[in-house]
Amino acid sequence: MKVNKLEVLSNVQVSERYWHMKLEASSILEPVKPGQFFNIKCAEADSPFLRRPFSIYRMNKAEKTIEFLYLMKGQGTFKLTDVVAGEKVDMLGPLGEGFTLGKTWDTVLLLARGVGIATLAALAQEAVEKHVKCIAILSARTNNDLLAAEMLQGLGVQVIKVTEEDGTSDVSNVHRLIEQLLIENDIKATFTCGSKRLSKLLQKISKNHGLPGQIALEEHMGCAMGVCYACVCDIKEENGINSVRVCKEGPVFNLEKVVLG
Numbered sequence: 001m002k003v004n005k006l007e008v009l010s011n012v013q014v015s016e017r018y019w020h021m022k023l024e025a026s027s028i029l030e031p032v033k034p035g036q037f038f039n040i041k042c043a044e045a046d047s048p049f050l051r052r053p054f055s056i057y058r059m060n061k062a063e064k065t066i067e068f069l070y071l072m073k074g075q076g077t078f079k080l081t082d083v084v085a086g087e088k089v090d091m092l093g094p095l096g097e098g099f100t101l102g103k104t105w106d107t108v109l110l111l112a113r114g115v116g117i118a119t120l121a122a123l124a125q126e127a128v129e130k131h132v133k134c135i136a137i138l139s140a141r142t143n144n145d146l147l148a149a150e151m152l153q154g155l156g157v158q159v160i161k162v163t164e165e166d167g168t169s170d171v172s173n174v175h176r177l178i179e180q181l182l183i184e185n186d187i188k189a190t191f192t193c194g195s196k197r198l199s200k201l202l203q204k205i206s207k208n209h210g211l212p213g214q215i216a217l218e219e220h221m222g223c224a225m226g227v228c229y230a231c232v233c234d235i236k237e238e239n240g241i242n243s244v245r246v247c248k249e250g251p252v253f254n255l256e257k258v259v260l261g
């Protein structure tokens with residue numbers, strides 16, 4: 001783990017609620033895996049005191065850049081929108097355990113909701129680079145919030161959009177869609193991020209179909225270095241239920257083992 005001061009190449013509003021930030025990343029020498037995150041100092045001043053965690057949205061190894069897609073939510077992300085090109089941002093990372101693509105998985109299903117789309121986009125990018133067929137169900141409040149859809153389609157990902165606006169994002173419809181996709185495709189693994197309700201659904205479906213699954217959790221974090229235990233979640237192990245730190249043992253976990261409450 002390393003503190004990086006990265007130069008911002010752009011930081012622009014891409015929809016009513018979302019911003020996109022691109023940074024020069026040649027100083028990051030260790031590989032960054034999809035699902036890993038950076039803990040970002042959102043403002044030079046001491047407020048907000050705590051850094052905020054953001055998963056990697058896109059990586060461009062040739063350009064040596066990294067990108068984040070973030071929702072303007074509260075104090076930290078609001079301050080982050082003030083950062084302009086040319087400024088440097090203090091980032092701790094890459095942190096945590098990322099996603100793993102099994103060697104024999106030639107078709108995978110991604111199910112993302114809201115900002116979870118940002119987290120799974122990096123995985124989709126890696127899957128496509130490894131010639132893995134990638135199907136993504138993207139769920140959001142409005143079509144305007146489905147920001148990564150075009151980018152993913154451009155990569156060759158089969159994208160299915162569901163929104164509250166269109167009345168298509170309810171759990172029963174997503175359930176129906178997934179069962180249909182499982183009939184039409186030889187899906188080998190599932191991945192999810194962004195919604196407890198959809199994650200519970202995917203957990204159940206994956207178990208019924210005997211599919212391995214992975215989930216990226218977005219818990220509130222304090223230190224993000226495994227010290228403060230602010231971000232613990234429960235995992236079912238052979239010896240019972242254990243509490244683990246999302247920042248250290250996660251944020252990506254075996255979907256079957258996570259206790260989703």
Ligand SMILES: Cc1cc2nc3c(=O)[nH]c(=O)nc-3n(C[C@H](O)[C@H](O)[C@H](O)COP(=O)(O)OP(=O)(O)OC[C@H]3O[C@@H](n4cnc5c(N)ncnc54)[C@H](O)[C@@H]3O)c2cc1C
Nearest residue numbers: 052053054055070071073074075076077115118218219220
């Ligand atoms: C591993 C990880 C990866 C993430 N990746 C992304 C990403 O790629 N893009 C993105 O937009 N967001 C991502 N998030 C969520 C992001 O960290 C929070 O939205 C951000 O910390 C909010 O900060 P804020 O100061 O703007 O809002 P705050 O003022 O801190 O909070 C605003 C509201 O959000 C709630 N909140 C604060 N932190 C979290 C959290 N970690 N999870 C859920 N709710 C929270 C607060 O309770 C409050 O209601 C990620 C979170 C984690 C843990």
